[in-house]
Amino acid sequence: MKAIVIGVIGADVHAVGNKIIEYTLANAGYNVVNIGVLSSQEDFINAAIETDAKLILVSSLYGHGELDCRGMREKCIEAGIGDILLYVGGNIVVGKQDFTEVKERFLQMGFNRVYPPGTPIEKALGDIKTDLGE
Amino acid sequence: MGYYLLIDFGSTFTKLTAVDLDKGEIVATASHFTTVATDIRDGYRNALIALYNQLGREIKFTRTIGCSSASGGLKMAAIGLVQELTVEAARRVCLGAGAKVDLVFAHHLTKRDLQAITDGKIDIILLAGGADGGNTESAIFNATRLGEAKIKIPIVFAGNKSCQDEIEAIFQRYGMNGHICENVMPKINVLNIKSAREKIREIFLKQIIEAKGIKKIEAEIDQVILPTPEAVLQAAELLSRGYLDEKGLGDIVLTDIGGATTDMYSICNATNRSDVIFHGLDEPFAKRTVEGDLGMRYSAPGIIKSLTKEEIIKLNQAKNIDIEREVDYRYRHVDMVPTNPHDYHVDQLLAEMCVYKAMQRHVGRIEEVLTPMGIVYNQFGKDLSAANYVIGTGGVLIKSHDPMGILHQTTNIKRIPGELRPLNPGYLLDEDYILAAMGLLSQTEPLLALRLMKRHLKPL
Ligand code: B12
Numbered sequence: 001m002k003a004i005v006i007g008v009i010g011a012d013v014h015a016v017g018n019k020i021i022e023y024t025l026a027n028a029g030y031n032v033v034n035i036g037v038l039s040s041q042e043d044f045i046n047a048a049i050e051t052d053a054k055l056i057l058v059s060s061l062y063g064h065g066e067l068d069c070r071g072m073r074e075k076c077i078e079a080g081i082g083d084i085l086l087y088v089g090g091n092i093v094v095g096k097q098d099f100t101e102v103k104e105r106f107l108q109m110g111f112n113r114v115y116p117p118g119t120p121i122e123k124a125l126g127d128i129k130t131d132l133g134e
Numbered sequence: 135m136g137y138y139l140l141i142d143f144g145s146t147f148t149k150l151t152a153v154d155l156d157k158g159e160i161v162a163t164a165s166h167f168t169t170v171a172t173d174i175r176d177g178y179r180n181a182l183i184a185l186y187n188q189l190g191r192e193i194k195f196t197r198t199i200g201c202s203s204a205s206g207g208l209k210m211a212a213i214g215l216v217q218e219l220t221v222e223a224a225r226r227v228c229l230g231a232g233a234k235v236d237l238v239f240a241h242h243l244t245k246r247d248l249q250a251i252t253d254g255k256i257d258i259i260l261l262a263g264g265a266d267g268g269n270t271e272s273a274i275f276n277a278t279r280l281g282e283a284k285i286k287i288p289i290v291f292a293g294n295k296s297c298q299d300e301i302e303a304i305f306q307r308y309g310m311n312g313h314i315c316e317n318v319m320p321k322i323n324v325l326n327i328k329s330a331r332e333k334i335r336e337i338f339l340k341q342i343i344e345a346k347g348i349k350k351i352e353a354e355i356d357q358v359i360l361p362t363p364e365a366v367l368q369a370a371e372l373l374s375r376g377y378l379d380e381k382g383l384g385d386i387v388l389t390d391i392g393g394a395t396t397d398m399y400s401i402c403n404a405t406n407r408s409d410v411i412f413h414g415l416d417e418p419f420a421k422r423t424v425e426g427d428l429g430m431r432y433s434a435p436g437i438i439k440s441l442t443k444e445e446i447i448k449l450n451q452a453k454n455i456d457i458e459r460e461v462d463y464r465y466r467h468v469d470m471v472p473t474n475p476h477d478y479h480v481d482q483l484l485a486e487m488c489v490y491k492a493m494q495r496h497v498g499r500i501e502e503v504l505t506p507m508g509i510v511y512n513q514f515g516k517d518l519s520a521a522n523y524v525i526g527t528g529g530v531l532i533k534s535h536d537p538m539g540i541l542h543q544t545t546n547i548k549r550i551p552g553e554l555r556p557l558n559p560g561y562l563l564d565e566d567y568i569l570a571a572m573g574l575l576s577q578t579e580p581l582l583a584l585r586l587m588k589r590h591l592k593p594l
Contacts, residue, residue, distance in 0.1 A: 003267065011505045038503070038510065046218055047219075049219075050219050050264055051322060
């Protein structure tokens with residue numbers, strides 16, 4: 001069973017979507033390691049190392065996603081898991097910004113896939129299967 | 135029923151407690167220097183004579199059991215993968231098993247690490263790494279390294295279940311003294327203490343006490359059954375929880391200041407609040423931490439190590455002493471016993487510093503995070519603010535003219551926001567030095583052990 005680390009990054013307490021993601025991915029046959037809300041970059045990375053996860057799926061709902069996610073790829077590299085896949089989704093920035101620009105900024109930061117607001121997790125399942133090779 | 139004899143083979147003293155089971159009383163206590171370097175039985179016999187003298191007669195004991203921290207106690211090395219996760223889980227399991235954790239390693243072991251294990255006279259290694267189904271590479275790498283280095287001391291593997299077979303094969307290939315048990319951290323942030331702790335105890339009883347010359351005593355007593363700190367931990371847990379209709383004391387904190395270490399125990403849930411978000415690894419309900427750099431004699435230098443030159447000058451002026459000289463003297467004369475007001479004054483100060491710092495490392499903290507919605511609370515470590523009692527044991531506390539002054543240091547006297555120290559506890563002193571003995575007694579007579587503790591711990 002492939003492990004996926006999920007959680008809500010930063011000072012963000014939106015808990016409902018996180019539970020739905022856990023449920024959906026577990027049903028799809030993944031070993032879901034849910035570190036919950038209010039999680040730091042280090043929490044995600046540590047969990048990924050111990051569980052040998054191939055994917056970290058970051059949620060950010062409250063609008064500060066860009067600040068919270070900065071430097072995460074660099075920390076993964078330091079921690080010896082530089083190749084891990086990083087996804088981010090939810091409502092990752094405040095308000096109605098042009099999403100192509102937002103996406104470009106997150107790709108620059110080293111995220112592999114960046115989802116616009118309102119993307120339900122089912123939509124990402126296909127990408128997960130493609131990327132994890134199942 | 136008859137009489138039980140409970141023996142604590144300490145690093146300095148062999149302490150005896152005789153209990154009359156029919157009357158439900160402690161009838162005598164006595165002690166003598168521990169003589170493990172020559173023959174552990176000598177000190178025991180002398181203590182026994184002292185005990186008989188007190189009673190004015192010899193008595194026959196129906197059961198004689200002991201615990202031991204003699205000959206350096208149980209020294210362990212904890213190895214894991216990530217510092218905050220399996221490394222910390224492994225460390226906590228060792229401490230809960232009554233060990234002193236002299237060495238802690240994360241990620242891959244290096245030649246230097248292996249050398250440190252050999253040089254450090256480690257008794258048992260706990261090897262962890264990886265949640266179940268997770269990382270196997272690190273544990274396999276480290277087991278192989280230990281094998282190649284021809285390390286023959288017992289190694290307990292308590293890491294990722296998925297590589298148990300590979301690890302077992304490595305143990306066999308290199309002819310290692312290897313043991314397999316459940317993962318200390320089967321899932322992220324989940325702490326699994328029991329299996330590894332029992333394995334450690336088993337090895338301690340089968341191999342370590344033999345190697346340390348403690349086993350000899352079993353020619354004269356029934357059995358040594360626990361490392362002393364584990365006996366104390368069990369006593370404290372019983373005292374907190376209660377037994378059958380006999381009520382316990384609820385949340386408690388216990389501190390034991392020794393010559394070489396300061397131990398801190400807390401028996402309570404990590405938090406009882408619903409408005410905080412708890413972070414990090416599970417906290418054990420009965421938690422023990424040991425500070426190897428905080429102690430009254432061998433480890434006295436550690437107390438002032440973290441102070442700056444300026445702080446030392448201020449302290450010397452405020453207390454009218456030369457703290458560096460005092461510490462150095464105690465380090466060189468570990469059997470020093472205070473005889474005059476000055477010595478007492480200095481010991482009191484050192485004990486206060488030990489307790490303050492040991493608590494700082496034991497206790498959890500809370501952080502306020504400002505979000506657009508207001509404040510949310512992040513908690514790391516255990517919340518001891520609701521502790522009903524702080525209990526003190528150990529020679530310096532028992533001899534102190536102001537034990538309360540020392541124990542008071544466990545509370546948030548410096549008002550550091552965020553430290554979850556006891557807020558308004560009562561204070562108890564283990565005046566008769568019975569806690570380890572009661573841990574032993576609790577193995578078969580928990581109700582009596584509980585009642586005796588409640589009777590003998592003196593309110594301050
Ligand atoms: C309930 C709620 C709250 C509750 C949360 C309770 C709790 N503990 O869960 C409370 C009242 C605490 C709250 C607080 C705040 N909230 Co609010 N909240 C909502 C609300 C109404 C619903 C969220 C929800 O549960 N949705 C249902 C779940 C199932 O959906 P979801 O969370 O979006 O998750 C799904 C998808 O996003 C997706 N997904 C999530 N992560 C990822 C990751 C990947 C990789 C992928 C592919 C998909 C994916 O899959 C999930 C499951 O389908 C939303 C508005 C809305 N309708 O979405 C606002 C909303 C999220 N909140 C908002 C804001 C601003 C706040 C506050 C900052 C201030 C405020 N005004 O109250 C605070 C922040 C507190 C904090 N520190 O986090 C904004 C965010 C704006 C932005 N980002 O631009 C929203 C969008 C409202 C709005 N339109 O302004 N909130």
